Amino acid sequence: MITIIGGTYNERCFHPHFLEKYGSGLRGCHAIRNLDADINITFHTYIPDFEKSNLEVLGNYLKMSLITHKSEQIIGFYYDHPMRKPIISPRPDLIVKAEDFSVEAEHIIYYGMMEGNARVKGKKVVYDPQSPVRPMPFSETKSEAEELAMVINRQEAFLIVGTYDEEVIKKHFFEEEKVSVLVLKMGPKGAKVFTADGHETIIPVYKTQSVWPIGSGDVFVAMFGYHWMSAGLSPHEAAEKASFMTALYCNSHNFRFKPAKVAESIQPLKIKDFPKGKVYLAGPFFDLSEKWLINELYYGLKGLGLNVFSPMHDVGEGTVQDGVAQKDIDGLEECKIVFAVVDGLDSGTLFEIGYAKKMNIPVIAYVESEPPAALVMLAGTMCLIESDMTTALYKCLWLLAEKENE
Template sequence: MLIGGGVYAETCVTPARIALFGSGGRAAMVAADLGGVVVLHTFHPEALRDDIEANFNPAGIRVIVHPSPHRLCFEYLHPMARPRITPFPAGRAITVPLEGEQVLRFGCIEGDFRVAAARAVYDPQSGSDPAPFGANGSTAGSLAMILNANELRGMAGTDDLGHAATYVMRDAASTVLVVKDGPAGAYVFEGPGSPRYVPAYPTDSVYKIGSGDVFSATFAHAWMSHRAEAAEAADRASRRTAQYVEAPVFPLPSKLPNRVPRRTDARGRRVLLAVDGGTASRRWVREEAVRGLRDLGATVVPGDGCFPRDRGPVPAAVDRATFDVVLAHADDRRTAAAVLRAALALGKPVVVFADDPAALEAARKLGIPGSADLCSALYQTQWVPL
């Protein structure tokens, strides 16, 4: 398999991790674990070639480096944060031709890959404005595109996923379209008729950085190398991604995890956000939680006023709020405990986020899931049974 994609330095503050992967590099590691010959094409400074070879050659991956002026670094405060990219990218300057039987192509910052393949998988990884596969002259006998829901809407200019999928598949002449919808799972469009649903596989913790790379590489290996049906390939990808986000260390276990799938109403969930914004740090937590929940498709119910300033009862605003689940920042134990009691009295599930181990332990004793990792807590709000 040929893989065209970026190799970037990645740092995360919490949980603390440093890696040299990027989309192309991480996908190559996954594909190598799954078996077969893997050749990675990437952009990188020639002076740093030794780092690249030391990182990937031990896994049996051949790397072809196309020169670029800088090594880019993606810096994350947490796995769902918007990364800071340094140095600031100057735009795509290079187009590299890739020709082979099986090609996995990612969108890159420093350049572009023009593909000619019998079978190709394309993951634009652009956020909301992906370039069409054939815009740079790429061609494939059979093409599978992997988009997230926002990318699909951006390409088609409509919020209706069914209509958007029809438009994009016709425009790109793709055989398969996989639409990822975060914690709600994914949808596989192939030919006429309704899409096939692929469930998400909930995990206790979620390290989101690189999860899309793992999904695309696993799908590509199953669909191109093993000729699996698209829905089966996507299910394997969903399982492998669950394996990665819970323990993001290579090599991944060879056996796919045996997990219970869950179809959720995640995009319709209303999350009461009980975070006191009275200090700068707590306001930052609240703003990051709001953005992260919206990225996951949830509706955020403001929790302002949920925290009592004395030892009296929780304000009636908590009782009046229309919500499905509570996300409580429990570092302020007294006020958080009051919100938890109110939510539990209403029969509502609660998820706790806290840096304080004692607060997490107190929640655990009440049967309340929680995490010191904001990303994991946000996902738990979407997976906790209602």
């Protein structure tokens, strides 16, 4: 039996279109139920009265025991695209805080919630604070665990400890928070698992054909908790399983964890450090929509830990007399990979792609609306063509990391 505590929230993505009711807690319930049809699941969540009946129907569908705690509003997470930080509605400082509640169970997966907190007591507890602004340490929830596994990303660890230094982070969580297991999520680099006996494991990221990152952290926590608590695996084995199953989720955007042929195309990649080589961001920036897209891609690449040379950001607009063409070429010659926006078939972008291929620089071509006939030269020169922006960005990182690890 597993008790899951976590939020139930509306989620919407503008592009690609996505509109569902999930939140970390409910997504964790979906993930575990689709993995194991027989395990008993008890789900604690906040929900306003006007949403309670809808959630009860879903609880019956998932064959789980549902225990609701009253809140005043339903919270929404709204994304322009999956690489963007969501807009939270109501604004976090305007969310009406609900009354805290207590839960005692043997096995607990506890996701931090926006509306309030739970005080838990369990034999094995997996805790994910779930906050990019003010993650709450487990000790502050006044909870107890015989064995505590803390799953946290680097930014959350920094906000709690005040440093990115791995040794200081480990010391804090093992000595101050009394964790038995620390899982430090490293984003596109995968994760590291530390145990109280000093054992350390690097958990690889998995390359997939497609990347849907919204909710991937929720799935990882659920899969880790299931395999550590119910399947009896070691923390290191549980994290390996969780990473692979999260890759299946990201690749398919569903909870089918019993893969067939698709598993053959999902390969592990251990990234020791973020690539040092620069990415050349090619694409037109003549009007508002083009500039907006280049700006989103620029910060998307930087958010993945990559160094970026962008003509729009680093050179700017100008004329032949201003020498912008030569400045762009000089920047291109210093880069190890090109990420190119091909929609519109801009002449400057196509020139930069050709120049890069002549220099044996790999090219990721992001294109959504051009027909195959317009892409023959790109496909014929082994450019990697992707129609999904998030997938293209991640594949840029993976390709560059592989080249630097050769």
